Amino acid sequence: MFSIILPTFNNLNYLKLCLKSIKKNSKYEHEIIIHINEGTDGTIEFLKDKNYKISYSEKNAGVCVAFNEAVKKSTRDYIILAHDDMYFCPNWDSVFADEIKEYHADKDFFISGTMVQPFESYLEFDCGKTLEDFDEEKLLKNVNQLKFEDFQGTHWQPSLVPKTTWDKAGGFSEEFSPGLGSDPDFNMKLWNMGVRLFKGLGKSRVYHFSSVSLRKKAWNNGAKIFLLKWGMSIKFFKKYYLKSDTPFKGPLTEPEKNLNYYFDLIKCKLAYVFHSILSKRNA
DSSP states (O other), rough: OEEEEEEEOOOOOHHHHHHHHHHOOOOOOOOEEEEEETTTTTTHHTTTTSEEEEEEEEEOOOHHHHHHHHHHHHOOOOOEEEEEEEEETTTTHHHHHHHHHTTTTTTTOOEEEEEEEEESSEEEESSSSSSSOOHHHOOOOOOOGOOOOOOOOOOOOSSSEEEHHHHTTTSOOOGGGOOOOOHHHHHHHOOOTOOOOEEEEEEEEEEEOSOOOOGGGGGOHHHHHHHHHSOOHHHIIIIIIIIITOOOOSSSSOOOOHHOOOOOOOOHHHHHHHHHHHHHHHH
C-alpha cells in the first residue's frame, strides 16, 4: 500500500527490529525502501538477499540525502518517512489508510503518527530505552490502551505524504544535511505551496528509541539554517503556523497576528540579524 522509507546508518540490530515490527504489525503489504549509509556493521550483507529496495551512500550522507534517494525508487502513491530506531505498533497502517480515504488523490497534505517514547514527551510510556531492555510484550499489551487524541501539526516521523506532494516540494532540502531542521523546513515548503492539512493521528503509533542514530555524531545547526532561510525560528513556525500539539480542529488557517505574534516575530528578526552578521564575519 505505502512506500516506507527507512534511512539506516550502521544500526543493524535496531533496523532488524524495525523491519520485524512492520512485518508483524502491518495490516497491508508495503513497499520497503532502505537507504544504507555506510553499512559497515553488516547491514549490506544482511539485506543482500532480502526483498527490499535499496539505495546506498558509501559515506554517511544523513537523512536528507537518504530520503531523497530512496523516494526515487518508490512506486506507490503514498510514502511513509520513518527511522530505523522505530518499532511500528499494531494498527499503525490501518489508521493511516482510514484517514486518507477521506481525501482525494490529488490533494496535498502531511500527516504523522504518534511517537511513544520512554521519557516525558508526546506519548510517554516506558518499555525500554535501548534494544537490550526493550519489553515488546509490555508494549503490545498496553499501547492501544493509552489515550492520545489527534493533534494539530505533526510529530514529524512517521509521516505520510502523497508522492505527488513530495515531488512538488522537491523532497528534503539538502542544505540541512545531515538532517536537523529538515522536517520543519519540508513543512514550511508545503505551507508555501498552500498545504493546510497538517495532522497528527493519535492512534497510529510507533515506539521510538530516542534518536539512536542521531547520537552517533555531531549534527548540523538546523535551527540556525531554518532561521536564516525563512526569517523565523522553528519554534515560531510551529507555534503560530502549525499550531503544533494543540487538539486537531481541521485544516489550518493563516496565523492570528496579535500582539504576541508580533512580539515573537521581532525576536526572530533580531536573531536573524545577529546570525546574518555573524555568518558574514565567519565567511
